[in-house]
Amino acid sequence: xxEKKNEKWPQKINEALKILKILGLPRQQQNERSALxxxxxxxxxxxxxxxxxxxxxxxxxxxxxFFRRNYSKRYAPNTRETVRRQTVHQFIQAGLVVANPDKRRxxxxxxxxxxxxxxxxxxLRQWGTTGWAxxxxxxxxxxxxxxxxxxxxxxxxxxxxxxxxNRHIRLSQGRHNELxxxxxxxxxxxxxxxxxxxxxxxxxxxxxxxxxRALEALGVVVKEHGKMPDVVVYCADKKWLxxxxxxxxxxxxxPKRRQELKDLFAGCRxxxxxxxxxxxxxxxxxxxxxxxxxxxxWIAESPTHLIHFNGKRFLGPYDD
Numbered sequence: 479x480x481e482k483k484n485e486k487w488p489q490k491i492n493e494a495l496k497i498l499k500i501l502g503l504p505r506q507q508q509n510e511r512s513a514l515x516x517x518x519x520x521x522x523x524x525x526x527x528x529x530x531x532x533x534x535x536x537x538x539x540x541x542x543x544f545f546r547r548n549y550s551k552r553y554a555p556n557t558r559e560t561v562r563r564q565t566v567h568q569f570i571q572a573g574l575v576v577a578n579p580d581k582r583r584x585x586x587x588x589x590x591x592x593x594x595x596x597x598x599x600x601x602l603r604q605w606g607t608t609g610w611a612x613x614x615x616x617x618x619x620x621x622x623x624x625x626x627x628x629x630x631x632x633x634x635x636x637x638x639x640x641x642x643x644n645r646h647i648r649l650s651q652g653r654h655n656e657l658x659x660x661x662x663x664x665x666x667x668x669x670x671x672x673x674x675x676x677x678x679x680x681x682x683x684x685x686x687x688x689x690x691r692a693l694e695a696l697g698v699v700v701k702e703h704g705k706m707p708d709v710v711v712y713c714a715d716k717k718w719l720x721x722x723x724x725x726x727x728x729x730x731x732x733p734k735r736r737q738e739l740k741d742l743f744a745g746c747r748x749x750x751x752x753x754x755x756x757x758x759x760x761x762x763x764x765x766x767x768x769x770x771x772x773x774x775x776w777i778a779e780s781p782t783h784l785i786h787f788n789g790k791r792f793l794g795p796y797d798d
Contacts (some may be wrong), residue, residue, distance in 0.1 A: 488524040502623020510710040512565045519546035519594045528605040573621040592713040650682040657724040660778040677710035698743040730754040732768040749795025
């Protein structure tokens with residue numbers, strides 16, 4: 479997640495952060511260091527207006543001197559490579575910056591300089607004006623966002639999942655339920671198209687949707703909703719019942735939980751498929767050692783990909 483507005487920072491830094499997020503820079507570049515780098519490459523001091531942005535050619539050391547002189551932000555000399563490798567290189571890949579625009583130095587020269595790309599400069603000068611939105615759309619259509627490039631998003635056809643009588647599912651507010659919504663809106667249409675939603679849990683209402691008849695038709699009668707996974711969908715074409723846990727703070731499909739779910743759905747006449755869903759890689763990393771083998775992991779921030787935890791098949795049930 480990007481850094482939130484910091485009241486201790488000059489307004490220009492917060493505005494630069496907002497711009498980086500809008501332009502699709504990854505989370506790792508949505509920080510103070512990257513905001514200051516953008517401002518230095520535009521020659522913008524705290525009191526300057528965006529329409530006065532310039533395009534000086536600057537090396538990393540002059541950029542860091544700009545941070546110190548204009549924003550009182552001191553970075554140690556040994557962080558030069560961090561600025562270069564963790565901000566400037568990504569700016570180049572995002573089409574924001576050009577290296578050695580005058581072509582007077584080799585790319586491996588210690589004196590390499592950088593300059594804001596002309597079309598990006600034209601766009602950024604319009605920040606806060608009525609022309610910003612129109613020119614932003616034009617810019618993004620010509621330059622793919624770095625977030626999308628890094629995610630390597632696959633082109634997959636999305637087919638809506640089915641619900642009884644097209645009933646709408648309403649969820650309470652909250653980060654956990656936002657992930658549940660993503661499972662229904664993105665995971666299911668991408669990986670289990672035409673699936674039939676049987677159950678959707680809700681952090682406040684126990685369950686937001688439950689087609690008990692459909693589950694009973696598969697041989698399962700559930701008495702304790704507290705033991706249910708967050709989302710259950712049935713894939714008639716494969717005869718799979720997909721059990722999905724949405725994890726924001728606890729509850730991945732680890733070996734103990736996998737066995738609990740197998741016991742809960744013991745009478746099911748469909749094959750059981752186990753999936754753990756996370757919002758982002760940061761959360762996934764916390765639980766990666768707990769994930770059970772022969773299950774799948776889906777991350778909402780990279781929706782067109784799955785992580786497969788071993789087993790002889792990809793996304794499918796296993797017989798004990």
